[in-house]
Amino acid sequence: MRRRSFLTLPPLAASAAAAAINADLPKYRVESVYKPWANPGMPGAFRGRVASVHAPKSIDVPTETVDVPSVQEMMSRGMLSLTGEKELRSAWRRFVEPNDVVGLKVNCSGAPGICSHPVVVAETVRQLIATGVKPTNIWIYERFKDQMDSVGYHKYVPESVHILAASALRDALNGYDPKTYVEVDFFGEEDTRSNMIRQVSENFTKIINIPNMKDHGASGVTGCLKNIAYGNFHNVARSHRFEKTNTFSFIGTLAMVEPVRSRTVLHLMDGLKGVWHGGPFSPTKDFRFYPAKMMFGTDPVAMDRILLDIIEEQRQSKGAVSVWNRSPEHLIKTGERKSGPNWNRFIREPGHIEYAGTLGLGEYDKKKIDFRTITL
């Protein structure tokens, strides 16, 4: 059933994790009229640099209450550390101009248990407004309305800030750009197109990505790349079937599509809470943990490389199998009802991060990552 073709993109560099499946990539066709910027937003001005701020007081673990002043301080210190600027306004001006139309790509796939926290989003909005961006030119957006509604971002930001869900109904194509898409046949599915959110292609001049720190049953982890890729396109769940997922190459391919690649200028990873198994969803606290961290960068590959270690370390501490484990022994077979941190629904593909690096989205090699840590 599957089309076995070589990808029309650069081959992956040799690596233990990825080489085994490199020869089995789907054939992608990208349709976009948008040209890349001379210096695309990804990996951006700070390739290989990740600023991480840890603030134990930022979240009260038993109640999951977030401390607003702590988050504001984390974001201030993180932005200064990332940019090397002395003034916060200057730091933000590295990424946005007053006349920009800014989309804030939040992650609500695990909402309301875990999502881009409203306090983080609200502080981002506050900083954008302080930088001169009009509230009416700020759009908090996500794909699915039901997930977004469960968060209630509107309660945290000025009324004139837009809250946009691209799909009122899960499979609705309205809200997506018919002329900007990736075409690929993964498993013989009839609808072979994944279209970009229309506001992203036609309206936003800048995008700020606000993912979470989460494990992901298909892609291994979900951080910057997954949120900016699957989170900006329609009809992406088709990339998984039975134990096979195509997240390995699809995530990077989607993130490369213009104008997403050029306009995504900043990633603010919300790690106040995290999910170490069962992601992207988190209906109960069973697999939640509380890093009380935020990471800042323009390089989604470098940030997700750090995230891999965070999730892997947490899984190890809980005695769970590695995110890199591809063993059939740990796969849930069709019809089986198994759960727990040593059972995988899909063969996970954490190699998607390195693959995205080979496409030019950022730095995967930890030795080349300038990882700056601050503890408040």
Place this chain on the structure above:
Amino acid sequence: MLALVLISLFTEAPPSAAPQLKPLGIDCIYVAPDAVAAWTAAGACAKPLPAVTKLPAPGVQYRMNVASASNAPWVNSNGWQYVRGLKNTAFVDAPNPVLAAAEAHAYGVDAILKVAPKDWPKYAEAVKLIAGIPASRLPVLANIGFVDDGSSAAGENLNLLVRRNLLFKVVSAPDPSLAVNVKPESGDPSKYAYEVRQKLGDDRRLLRIYGSDVVIARLQGDASGRRVTLLNYGNRNVEGLRVRLLGRFPKLQLTSSAGPVEARDLTVTSETTEFSLPLVPSYTVIDLKP
């Protein structure tokens, strides 16, 4: 061809329901032979049900795919039986009378619909809609020839070809004028349909649908233009559909069971025409001109 289609109503309701018919513009109905006298006495034009071929209600069932987070819709379409040809007049259980009427109309067959009295207004609307669709004498377009041997396996093959929008003609022998000719095969019909699709190649498909798994299309045409009929088998309107046709057709006219709907984002190249529909109800007919 579509102008000749006759859609009729059958009911098992008691004759006391007769007064509901005339206000809805329903002149005559079919009833069981032993009920004709009572219905006639109640003032209705009632005819005995003739010999019919019973068909299931068109629609969709959502079945959870155990290996995926998504719902895999299962479309119940009578299209393949209409294409193959029926021995008698189609008799269709019609909890959704608009879809059942539209399906028969799209395939150009007469049909008697079994409709509950509560749904008679919808039936009347459907008949009115169909009567208002401009007649078309355009031939059915297909570039796959299916050599039907009449077997049940062939029926399954045809069913999946219809549901995958692989446009075919039933032929008695391979037709060299068609891009691909295929024979029936037993086994997994979904796999069969995919192999036919691969054999043809997506680029050569006369029509493609993006944005829904529950919309089935029919295509007619000649040098004067194209007619696309879209049947939405789902339980609700499809919010956004992209249609791709081979050929250059910049002028569109649209009739929809949801009332006025305008096509958007028309893209016409020398080889293809694409357009989007913001709303796709049970029945949509699009006429395109070069």
